[in-house]
Amino acid sequence: MKAAVVKAFDQPLVIEERPVREPGPGQVLIRLEASGLCGTDVRLVRGDWPVRPDPPYVPGHEGAGVVIRTGADVTDRRAGERVAVGWLGWACGACRYCLTGQETLCPRQRNTSLGTDGLHAEYAVAEAAFCVPVPADLDPLDAAPLACAGVTAHRAVRTAGVRTGDLVAVVGIGGDGHLAVQYAEVAGGTIIAVDVDDDKLEVARDLGAAHTVNARRSDPVRYLRELGGAHAAIVAAPDARAAEQAYESLRPGGRLTLVALPHDDTMTVPILRTALRGISVRGAGAGSRADVADVFALHAAGRATLIRHRYRLPDVNDAIGELGAGRAIGRVVFDLRS
Ligand SMILES: [Zn+2]
Ligand SMILES: [Zn+2]
Structure with a gap:
């Protein structure tokens, strides 16, 4: 099979021919149809992540495809079924x-x-119990990125506690942010999209944002305070200053939810104002299997749309370049069907 391989950090990935592995007990072999490119991938392949996998390895952690073979003791998945795999490859089930939950x-x-x-390859082995079935009316090119970007945005909106009537700032309209805009809208929020790119703000408006603010031209804090302050702010821009601005734009009792992971990992939080104004700061990482199923159901029902750009695996380095430079609007996904 063909796979995109990291040979060394900070070197272009190489497309290699690799043997297809056999599924062990409790595992399935999947012929992948699609694999999404995540901001985390870009950091991982550059060695800029707290855990550095030893090269050579195949990156990719959001994929969808068809089960080809099941290993011993697999009863809940069967050959021919379309499934998705996300960042959570396995959890103990007992802690x-x-x-x-x-x-x-x-x-x-x-x-x-x-x-x-990982999943930037034609085949992959995954734990059967952590594969989530893909609904028949969901395109695998959508399912793959939704298994990470979708669940992350979904988890962020839930963590932010968005309720009907809430003013919700979504900061950063990239792969996660453009989905968070839609999920927060479905949850009943009125969305203020903040970004530094007019094209991304236009996308946010098309997807339901009531207001947009270009943070390069106007001050999002002032804009949001004039509206009374945000009940919730979701920071999907990998920028610590953007997180501080989002904090400042909250009303008393407001909730800041951190999603994106900036290189500069530290923000300043004023303790006195946090305490006296009852502000909460929360984190939202990847999602559970139940989150994946919920997100698939939302999209299969036509309640939300993934914006994506289709690439072929041999163009993996171009795709990483586009995403790393912040130029991609929506999500980059590799079409692995030949
Ligand atoms: Zn991811
Ligand atoms: Zn556990």
Whole structure:
């Protein structure tokens, strides 16, 4: 099979011929149809992540495809079924987090493409129990990125506690942000989209944002305060200053939810105002299997749209360049069907 391989950090990926692995007990072999490119991938392949997988390895952690073979003891998946795989490759199922619906916090979790080959390839082996069925009316090119970007945005909107009538600032209209705009709208929020790129703001408006602010030209804090302040702000821009601005734009009792992961990992939070104004700061990482199923259902029902750009795997380095430079609007996805 063909796979995109990281040979060394900060070197272009190489398309290589690799053997197809056999699924072990509890695993399935998937012929991948689509694999999404995530901001985390870009950092991982550059060695700019807290965990550095040992090259050579295959990156990619949001994929969709068809089960070809099942390993021993697999009863819940069958050959021919279309499934998706996300960042959460496995969790223990027995710890306090797993038992209380918080499997993304499982201390023993394994993540797709960390310590095992990922999904920028024609085939992959995955844990059967962590594959989520893809509805028949959902395109695999949509399902793949939704298994990471979708669940992350969905989890962010839930973490932000968006309720009907809330003024919700979504900061950064990229792969995650353009989905967060839609999910927060479905949840009943009135959306203010903030970005530094007019094209992305136009997309946000098309997707339901009531207001847009170009943070390069006008001050989003002032704009939001004039509206009374945001009930919730979701920071999907990898920029610590943008997170600080989002904090400042909240009304008393407001909720800041951090999603994007900037290189400069530190923001300043004023303690006195946080305490006296009852502000909360929350984090939202990847989602659970239930989140994946919920997101698939939303999109299959036509309640939200993924904006994506289709690439072929041999163009993997161009795709990484586009995403790394912040030029991609929506999500980059590799079409792996020959
Ligand atoms: Zn991801
Ligand atoms: Zn666990």
